[in-house]
Amino acid sequence: VLEDREELYEITIKLDGSSFTAYHRDGETGVCSRNLELKPSEDNAFWKVAHKYGVLELLSQKGNYAIQGELMGPGIQGNQEKLEDLEMYVFDVFDIDAQSYLTAEKRYRFLLDTKLQHVPIISTHTAIPQTLEKVLAMAEGPSLNPKANREGLVFKSTRNPQLSFKAISNSWLLKEK
Numbered sequence: 823v824l825e826d827r828e829e830l831y832e833i834t835i836k837l838d839g840s841s842f843t844a845y846h847r848d849g850e851t852g853v854c855s856r857n858l859e860l861k862p863s864e865d866n867a868f869w870k871v872a873h874k875y876g877v878l879e880l881l882s883q884k885g886n887y888a889i890q891g892e893l894m895g896p897g898i899q900g901n902q903e904k905l906e907d908l909e910m911y912v913f914d915v916f917d918i919d920a921q922s923y924l925t926a927e928k929r930y931r932f933l934l935d936t937k938l939q940h941v942p943i944i945s946t947h948t949a950i951p952q953t954l955e956k957v958l959a960m961a962e963g964p965s966l967n968p969k970a971n972r973e974g975l976v977f978k979s980t981r982n983p984q985l986s987f988k989a990i991s992n993s994w995l996l997k998e999k
Contacts (some may be wrong), residue, residue, distance in 0.1 A: 832926040833944040836974040839894035846881035886918040903967045911941040923983035961989040
């Protein structure tokens with residue numbers, strides 16, 4: 823990847839929460855954690871966020887899609903960002919019928935006029951540095967909470983949303999040990 827000087831990337835902050843997925847496919851909807859589809863529950867943080875943002879209703883209007891995001895807030899991964907309420911930040915939208923992720927531009931349009939928040943964007947059309955050391959240096963910096971170090975950055979190709987990689991911050995890794 824580092825050798826491809828033609829590729830441009832959307833660069834976003836990698837947030838430290840729990841993986842959240844909601845989907846709509848042919849009239850069926852659901853909410854999932856990283857590895858499980860979850861039964862509806864008023865006490866479950868994933869379902870609380872799905873209701874808070876009207877995710878299932880939104881997906882039912884849009885078609886056969888899955889929204890992937892980071893669930894964050896009280897009770898989630900130590901709430902590194904010190905959020906006062908449960909929040910969800912979208913990082914991907916998957917077109918189930920086409921079996922592909924939306925490009926960044928199509929993802930932004932998909933989320934336009936919704937209550938959904940996108941993960942924080944650092945830049946939208948950027949060539950990456952040509953050394954691993956420079957990429958790792960980019961991964962350092964503040965997160966949502968300016969007093970918190972971010973976990974790292976996510977780099978997604980602007981041409982091919984299937985092409986992505988993560989750079990984890992060394993200071994975040996040291997703090998986690």
